[in-house]
Structures are given as C-alpha cells and as structure tokens.
Amino acid sequence: MADQRNSTRQRLIHSALELFATQGVTETTTKQIAELAEVNEVTLFRQFGNKNGLLLAVIEEAAVFTQLGQTLVRQASETGSLGDIYEALSAYATACLQALEAVPAVVRSVVGESGQYPAENRAALGKGFTQANRYVADYFARVIEQGQLQTHLPAEKLASLLNGMLLGYAVIEFTSEFHELWKNREDFLETVVTLFLNGAFSSASQLSFRSVSLVKPESSSSAVLSDLSASLVHKILQQAKKVGLQDYAIAYVLFGAGLSPLEIISLHHRHYISDASQQLLQIAQGSRQVPVNQWILGKRYGSYTRNPLTQWLKSRKDNQSSLFVGNDDQPLTEAGLRQRWQRWTEGLFTPEGQPPTIAQAHQTWCVELLMRGVSLDDLQLLTGYDRATLQPYAQRAKEKTALEQAIRLDQKP
Numbered sequence: 001m002a003d004q005r006n007s008t009r010q011r012l013i014h015s016a017l018e019l020f021a022t023q024g025v026t027e028t029t030t031k032q033i034a035e036l037a038e039v040n041e042v043t044l045f046r047q048f049g050n051k052n053g054l055l056l057a058v059i060e061e062a063a064v065f066t067q068l069g070q071t072l073v074r075q076a077s078e079t080g081s082l083g084d085i086y087e088a089l090s091a092y093a094t095a096c097l098q099a100l101e102a103v104p105a106v107v108r109s110v111v112g113e114s115g116q117y118p119a120e121n122r123a124a125l126g127k128g129f130t131q132a133n134r135y136v137a138d139y140f141a142r143v144i145e146q147g148q149l150q151t152h153l154p155a156e157k158l159a160s161l162l163n164g165m166l167l168g169y170a171v172i173e174f175t176s177e178f179h180e181l182w183k184n185r186e187d188f189l190e191t192v193v194t195l196f197l198n199g200a201f202s203s204a205s206q207l208s209f210r211s212v213s214l215v216k217p218e219s220s221s222s223a224v225l226s227d228l229s230a231s232l233v234h235k236i237l238q239q240a241k242k243v244g245l246q247d248y249a250i251a252y253v254l255f256g257a258g259l260s261p262l263e264i265i266s267l268h269h270r271h272y273i274s275d276a277s278q279q280l281l282q283i284a285q286g287s288r289q290v291p292v293n294q295w296i297l298g299k300r301y302g303s304y305t306r307n308p309l310t311q312w313l314k315s316r317k318d319n320q321s322s323l324f325v326g327n328d329d330q331p332l333t334e335a336g337l338r339q340r341w342q343r344w345t346e347g348l349f350t351p352e353g354q355p356p357t358i359a360q361a362h363q364t365w366c367v368e369l370l371m372r373g374v375s376l377d378d379l380q381l382l383t384g385y386d387r388a389t390l391q392p393y394a395q396r397a398k399e400k401t402a403l404e405q406a407i408r409l410d411q412k413p
Contacts, residue, residue, distance in 0.1 A: 009047055009057075011037040016054050025055060089162070090193050090335060092136070096166050097185060133159045165192050183330075190333045194262065225396045227364040228356055230297035232348060236356065237296070240344040241308070247340055249312035250324055250332075252301055254358070257281055257292045258365030258383070261334045261358060267323035272313070279304050290382055297368060366390070370397035 015036035019028040030051050034041040048054040136159035153161075169188055172179065182188040228236075233255055240251035253259055259267075263283055273280040279292040294300050294307060301307055313323075322331035341358045350356055369379060376387060376394055383390070 008037070008039055008043060012039065012044055012047060012054065013057050017058050020055075020058065030054070086193065086334075086338065088139075089196070090189060093162070093166055093189050093193060094185075096163075097169065097189070133163055136163060162192075162196055165196070186333075190335055194334050225363050225367065225392050226350065226352070226357075226360050227367045227396060228350065228360050230299075232350065232356065233297050233364060234299060235348055236344050237301070239346075239348075240340075243340070243343060245308070245312045245315050246324060247344065248308040250337065250340065251344060252296075252308035253281070253292060254361040255296050255365060256294070256301065257290050258362045258369075259283075259290070260362060261337050264324065265322075265332050265334055265337060268321045269313075269323060270321075272309075272323060274304060274310070276304055279307070279309070288382065288384055297364070363393070366393045367397050367400065370394055371401055 012033060016028070016033045019032055019036060028051075030044050031041050033051075033054065034044045037044075044054065048057060133156070137155045140155035140158045169185075169192075172181065182191065237248070237251050237255065241248040250264065253264060259281070267281065271282040273282065273289070279294075280289050281292060282289050292307075292309060294302060294304065302310070318325060318329045320329060320331060324332040324337075326332050326336045338358060342355075345356045348356060350360075366379065366383065369382070370376070370393060374382075376390055379385075379390055379393070380387060
C-alpha cells in the first residue's frame with residue numbers, strides 16, 4: 001500500500017513538473033495535473049493539499065536540494081582537510097546547477113510569473129528555499145564547530161549567500177542570452193567557490209588576498225604546523241616531474257616561492273622577473289615580490305637561467321598570457337591545480353599517516369626560510385602576515401634547528 005502511495009505521489013510530481021515547464025505554473029490547473037498522472041483530482045488534494053503544496057514538492061524534488069544537502073552534511077563528519085571542504089562545496093554547487101539545468105523552463109516560469117502568484121504560492125516557494133538552505137547551513141555549522149573554518153558570519157547567512165549565488169546564476173542563464181559575465185558554468189563555479197571561501201571565511205581584521213589555504217593561518221603561538229620533511233618534498237617534486245614540464249614547474253614554485261594556489265593561478269608572464277642573478281615573482285594581488293629559490297630543503301633545482309620554471313616557459317606553444325594553463329590551454333584554475341597536487345602526492349603520506357595537503361607547501365617554505373636565517377621581520381614582508389601569525393612558524397623553525405644540532409652532535413667522534 002505504501003509503495004502504491006509513493007508511486008502515485010511521484011506520478012503527480014512528474015506530471016506537475018511537465019506541465020509547469022510547458023505552460024507555466026499559473027496556467028496549470030490541478031485537474032490537468034491529475035489527468036496527466038491518471039489519478040483522481042481528489043487524490044492530488046489528499047497528497048499535497050493544493051497546487052501550492054504540489055509546487056513545493058516539485059521544487060524540493062526536481063532540484064534535489066534536500067538530497068544534495070543531506071550528502072553535504074554527512075561529509076562534514078568525514079572532512080579531514082580544508083581541501084576536502086573545497087571539493088565538497090564544488091561538488092555541491094555543480095550538482096545544484098545540474099539539477100536546475102534539468103528544468104530550465106520551470107525556473108523561467110517561476111521567475112517570470114512570480115508577480116502573478118497568490119500569497120500561498122510565494123509562501124510555498126519561500127518554504128522550499130528555506131528547507132534547501134537548512135542543510136547547507138547545517139554543513140557550515142559543523143565545519144565551523146570542528147574548527148576547520150573561521151568566520152564572523154552565522155552559518156545560516158553563509159548558506160544563504162552560496163545558494164543565492166547559485167540561484168542567481170540559473171536565473172541569468174535561463175532568462176538571457178549572449179551575456180559575457182562568465183565563459184561557462186565551470187568558470188562561474190570556480191570563481192564563486194574560490195571567492196566565497198577566501199572571502200566569507202577571512203578574518204575581518206586581517207582580510208587580504210593571501211590564500212595559503214581556505215582560511216588565514218592560525219595567529220595563536222600554540223597553533224600546530226605540519227611542514228613536510230625534505231624527503232617527502234623531494235618525492236613530490238620528482239612525481240610532478242614525471243607528469244610533465246608544467247607540473248614540475250608548478251611544484252617548483254610551490255616549494256621554492258611559497259605561493260598559495262590562488263596566487264599561482266593568478267600569475268601572468270609579466271609577473272615573472274628573471275636574469276642571471278635572480279628569479280622573482282610579482283604577486284598579482286598586491287605589491288609584494290618573492291624570490292623563487294633554487295635550493296629547496298638541501299637540494300638545488302637548477303640555476304637562475306635553467307630550472308623547472310624556465311624550462312616550462314621555453315616549451316610553451318600557446319598564446320596565453322597566464323603563466324600556467326589547464327589541459328584545455330585556458331588559464332589554470334584552482335580546482336585544476338588541486339587535481340595536479342593529488343596526482344603528485346598519490347601514495348605518499350606524512351608521518352601522521354595523512355596525505356600531504358597543498359597548504360603544507362607554503363608552511364614548509366616559511367619554516368625553511370626561517371631556518372636558513374631569514375628574520376621574522378623579513379618574512380613579514382615576504383608573506384604579508386603579521387608577527388603574531390608567524391610566531392608558530394618561528395617556533396617550529398627553532399624546534400627543527402635544535403633537532404638538527406642534536407643529530408650533528410651524535411655524528412661527531
């Protein structure tokens with residue numbers, strides 16, 4: 001009996017969706033929906049109360065926001081790194097847009113006819129959006145509670161911001177043509193998720209374009225850093241080299257210049273400054289310059305005129321102004337960069353048994369510079385961080401220096 005009720009419910013929802021898409025919500029009657037579903041109109045009223053209730057069910061099930069949101073909440077308990085959060089939100093945003101793109105006529109109808117809806121219809125729409133938003137808010141609440149993200153906005157506001165962006169994209173795409181707001185859906189998603197995470201989760205007192213990870217580094221002196229060992233870094237570089245010239249160059253910049261993913265994908269040819277005695281990168285989001293070091297954790301990677309970066313630039317056959325490109329010869333995206341990192345680090349683990357994260361490349365660079373004699377004041381200028389933020393790096397550098405000294409003592413006769 002329950003299966004029969006579910007079957008009837010689904011037929012009514014699918015019939016309503018079909019009619020809403022072809023003739024609009026306002027012009028569709030409950031009698032038409034019942035006839036198409038091959039049920040009595042009384043059954044429709046028994047299942048949904050009225051057309052407003054049926055519209056709410058269509059919104060919930062056609063856009064599958066509920067299922068997507070529940071999946072997102074489950075991921076909160078499984079998330080092990082900020083990179084995982086980035087991937088989870090990217091997957092959620094992609095799936096939401098795919099669901100909306102499956103019913104573009106319904107979106108157009110809802111937007112175009114909203115002014116004609118009675119208060120009950122608008123209430124149904126509002127309730128549907130609120131329910132969809134709740135799951136995403138639950139996800140943000142969990143990752144914030146776990147300490148993985150820092151924000152001055154409540155979880156509900158963050159969820160509303162993200163879902164508002166996604167719905168806005170759908171409205172523009174389905175109601176207009178030939179705009180140049182973004183290249184395609186992937187371009188929109190990459191921009192939104194990157195901007196959302198690097199903006200909504202930045203500290204108001206230390207807001208900057210710096211993106212070591214998806215949040216600023218911990219400013220507490222007790223923050224735990226996870227810089228990578230020399231042997232692990234060299235393995236990552238070697239695995240990147242096996243993939244190709246560009247991958248080797250990107251890995252070289254990550255560990256040799258300490259740039260964040262956002263800074264790397266923002267680099268253009270004009271930001272690269274090099275001669276026989278130096279190799280610098282101009283940070284696109286500010287006035288800082290950083291050196292690209294040849295020496296990385298005790299091993300030299302070429303010279304100023306011949307190294308992984310210069311070899312990649314000499315091999316370029318495309319006309320892109322970006323320093324790094326994706327597989328489609330378009331500017332490299334942050335998602336594309338993270339996918340490359342996963343490929344380089346496949347099968348590699350830290351002493352804690354975790355896969356290396358891309359944020360650890362920057363942490364490793366900071367600690368190495370301090371160990372090689374760069375002062376905390378100079379590192380402030382190179383990174384744009386304040387002294388409080390850099391204190392954990394200084395402490396980690398002291399710990400590693402002390403360990404190296406103890407090892408050298410044991411090696412003396």
